[in-house]
Amino acid sequence: MKYTSCIHLEHGITFFSNSVQICCISSHCGGGNIIEINNYKGELIDWDDFFTKRNQLREGARKGHAPQKCEGCYYLKEQDWNTDNYIDEVLIGHFTHCNCNCIYCYTEKDKKFFNANKTYNIYPVIKDMIEKGVLSKKATITFGGGEPTILQEFEELVHLLLDYDVYNIRIHSDGIKYSPAIEKGLKLGKITLITSVDSSSKKVYEEIKQVPCFDKVWKNLEQYAKAKNGLIRTKYVLIPGVNDSLTEVKNWLQKTYEVGIRHIAFDIEDNWFKARRDNIPQYIYVIFDFVSECYKQYKIESCELYERAYNLKVDRENRLRV
Numbered sequence: 001m002k003y004t005s006c007i008h009l010e011h012g013i014t015f016f017s018n019s020v021q022i023c024c025i026s027s028h029c030g031g032g033n034i035i036e037i038n039n040y041k042g043e044l045i046d047w048d049d050f051f052t053k054r055n056q057l058r059e060g061a062r063k064g065h066a067p068q069k070c071e072g073c074y075y076l077k078e079q080d081w082n083t084d085n086y087i088d089e090v091l092i093g094h095f096t097h098c099n100c101n102c103i104y105c106y107t108e109k110d111k112k113f114f115n116a117n118k119t120y121n122i123y124p125v126i127k128d129m130i131e132k133g134v135l136s137k138k139a140t141i142t143f144g145g146g147e148p149t150i151l152q153e154f155e156e157l158v159h160l161l162l163d164y165d166v167y168n169i170r171i172h173s174d175g176i177k178y179s180p181a182i183e184k185g186l187k188l189g190k191i192t193l194i195t196s197v198d199s200s201s202k203k204v205y206e207e208i209k210q211v212p213c214f215d216k217v218w219k220n221l222e223q224y225a226k227a228k229n230g231l232i233r234t235k236y237v238l239i240p241g242v243n244d245s246l247t248e249v250k251n252w253l254q255k256t257y258e259v260g261i262r263h264i265a266f267d268i269e270d271n272w273f274k275a276r277r278d279n280i281p282q283y284i285y286v287i288f289d290f291v292s293e294c295y296k297q298y299k300i301e302s303c304e305l306y307e308r309a310y311n312l313k314v315d316r317e318n319r320l321r322v
């Protein structure tokens with residue numbers, strides 16, 4: 001049946017440290033963050049109850065009334081949606097601890113608290129989804145937090161997913177801790193690893209990340225890149241006033257190529273973008289255009305635009321159309 005909905009609303013689930021939500025998307029005018037279970041601490045989910053409630057929202061979308069929090073979200077699309085009950089978009093983001101200290105991270109405002117914040121073990125919940133037939137083998141599983149590789153259940157969980165034959169696992173890792181499970185998944189071609197380096201020089205890296213791990217991260221990336229089948233992206237979050245030099249950006253593209261990586265991702269710092277999205281300085285567009293149009297000059301094969309960068313592109317196209 002054709003109607004306007006989105007992949008997350010139809011078949012998504014997002015695990016946070018204290019809640020289960022539909023998605024983690026929030027920079028559109030509706031604001032997103034639709035909570036389904038509050039005060040969640042890793043309990044096994046009653047899937048009949050879960051789908052009963054979810055289907056009320058899906059039914060609304062079918063009748064042309066997607067949730068108000070979805071308003072303006074670029075994930076909304078009119079298409080034929082599969083109305084069966086299953087999950088094939090999972091975000092695992094229930095942890096907030098990290099061995100890095102990015103100045104733009106939501107954890108920066110109270111690093112001690114977020115690093116000490118005890119989280120639940122998600123392994124039994126994912127295992128239950130597999131055993132109850134809720135998780136599709138075609139699922140996209142995304143890890144984002146926090147740093148997943150220092151999660152106690154991480155290696156076991158990735159092996160569980162690889163054994164179940166899920167073939168699209170996206171892992172956002174800072175690259176500081178080398179993970180044998182990621183290497184295995186890359187070799188099998190089932191993992192996409194995204195590492196936000198945000199720089200090409202030690203000085204800028206340390207200014208942003210506030211840890212002395214520049215050489216270690218690039219060495220680990222080079223090692224991961226030897227596992228040929230998987231896809232690795234180095235990511236650059238543009239932070240105006242910090243890493244907004246075109247030279248830094250060009251050297252990032254070059255360095256990415258030199259360690260054997262052929263894919264990149266690009267984004268713009270969240271708070272800065274939300275505050276200035278109607279008044280973007282020209283030099284930001286120059287950097288954005290350079291990355292999105294010239295990456296192939298560096299023998300990079302693909303460039304993925306993350307949420308804010310994608311919004312920047314759409315906002316500008318809309319303005320030019322008016």
Ligand code: SF4
Pocket residue numbers: 005006007008009022023024025031032033034069070073074075076
């Ligand atoms: S439309 Fe956007 S906000 Fe709504 S569920 Fe989908 S991704 Fe989330």
Ligand code: SF4
Pocket residue numbers: 098099100101102104105106107145146147173174
């Ligand atoms: S690597 Fe990610 S989770 Fe860790 S501090 Fe940086 S942005 Fe935050």
